[in-house]
Amino acid sequence: MDRMPRWADIVLIPLINLLLAFLISGLVILAIGEDPIEALKLMVDGALGSTYGWGFTLYYATNFIFTGLAVAVAFHASLFNIGGEGQAALGGLGVALVCLMVPWPHWTIALIAATVGAGLFGALWAAIPAYLQAKRGSHIVITTIMFNFIAASLLNYVLVNMLRPAGSMDPATAKFPEATHLPTLTDFLEIFGIPFAARTPANITLIIALLACVAVYFLIWRTRLGYQIRALGKSEPAAIYAGISPVWIIMITMMISGALAGLMAINNVMGEAERLVLNSVEGAGFIGIAVALMGRSHPFGVLIAALLFGFLYQGGAELALWTSIPRDLVVVIQALVILFTGALDGMVRTPVERMFLALRRRKPQPTRGPAE
């Protein structure tokens, strides 16, 4: 056994990465002449210091859970789906069409239909790059990122020329009818008597996101399909040898991934804006990559990482609002977190691993083989 303990892999290393990222961010804030401690306090207070802040943090986190799960599922098949942005945008179109075209009697029915619409549109948008990868070998990274641009242009066209209500100058759809408005988290928590700040964008989609986490867990580790996905991800020749069809698995994995990204639209389009606007995804598709990396592609890790990024998003917005620290610097902080947890992971991992091994060597190791 030459590995470090599991807890160190899952908890210690991300924590060190995070601390390093915050440390460098602090130095950057210091360099532009602001107080980093004050800035951190402001971020924590703005994002977590009140139920109002929590409302925003959870709203962003909900977005990131969906896109993070989308990337994580694809990761298990060794597919790098960076098209979450486009898939979520198309999911928004699905939600908008469902909500605007049919007079729904009640939000529960509308929610089910919108979930199907969002998932279907996201899945179909991911199916094209998946097909190109499976059948033609076009690399999924290239095709999915190109499909982000196609999705943005398509949405521009549809919003400006087709869905914009007559007489409106803003390229956005009409407001969804009253019956499709989702209850907010405040309404939901009120049932249990928990007071929560009103007028935050958090809504019951959060619960769908948590359910999605559970569903992804069961899919990946408790179903035959999940086994096949992981088998393909570990070794394609072995998977083929075991009778797994790579074409089928790539298609189905990417469609599940696209559907998860698309589901994000329930939160931001149906739950929050209640109409489809341009750029409704706001980069959540890309944050999903960082969330999946940081969460080690595990649904629970994704959930924690999504909360962290929700905090960074909301805290960053507060920072930009109350200090002269520009919003761009918040992007720098996010980038540092991504850099340290993703790209520079090995920088921390190797020394920590060595340290654990060194500690172990001092103790007697009865299980060690004579060859060592």
Place this chain on the structure above:
Amino acid sequence: MSLMKHFLGAAATLALGTGVALADPAIIFDLGGKFDKSFNEAAFNGAQQWAQETGGSYKEIEMQSEAQREQALRRLAETGSNPVVMTGFAFGSVLAEVAGDYPETDFVIVDAVVEQPNVTSIVFKEHEGSYLVGYMAAQASQNNTVGFIGGMDIPLIRRFACGYAQGAKAANPDTTVIANMTGTTPAAWNDPVKGAELTKAQISQGADVVYAAAGGTGVGVLQAAADEGKLSVGVDSNQNGLHPGSVLTSMMKRVDVAVYEAFSADELAGGVQVLGLSNDGVGYAMDENNAELVSEEMQAAVEGVKAEIIAGNIEVHDYMSDESCPALSF
């Protein structure tokens, strides 16, 4: 996460101490950014003027994406800013929803009309100001061809174009007006590269005065016109100084005055304020940068036209009244 909880406790105790002063005014700049040298910057200048004169401070948010508008608005209202001023028609539908939730807060929206008791809507008669600069452009043009470059293709910008074309045709009925729009989405407010390309295309078609009503995109229009040795007309702010000797004049839309007055007012009246030539809400800019470009006769003529419009003898057609323009087809 336990670390977070630790911070949480510290922050909660501190939050009481750092409580933010209430009732500061706030302003939200729409896409294009506050340094677009044009529409948003005019608003920024108004806010700055207020801050300098009163020593007060104000909150500001620059929109980065279409999807943030409601959150930005709510966040400012929630934190007790009052009044909350926003620039841009795109806030109209959002504000109509949000305003009712914050009856204690006064909202001011520039360029759109929102009918709520606590909303003051400020709209400008851009067609009147554009008529004047169109009149000047046609007089300055040697090829009898003038250009118009709009930002996003919306009725509001067509109103600029229509007023401009009417003015140009009034000064010289033989004038050809070439009009182009930069795009159909808010990204068109901040695309100086495309603005420059369109300008060069118009110049190659013979235009020698180009009017930009395009927010930040106009920076590229003015630059391209200066590079080609042609004239341009700025918009919203006084842009004469951007390229002295090349910017014929600027169609001033006094967003700065509107913001300044909204910030200064003790109590906002609500309702709709229409600012036109008669109350100096729009106009054309004269300063040392364009003094040589505008001859005495030109200025006298345009002053005459201005007086006629104010007196009601010249009626400038408003595109937004019936979505059509007698002088220009889009």
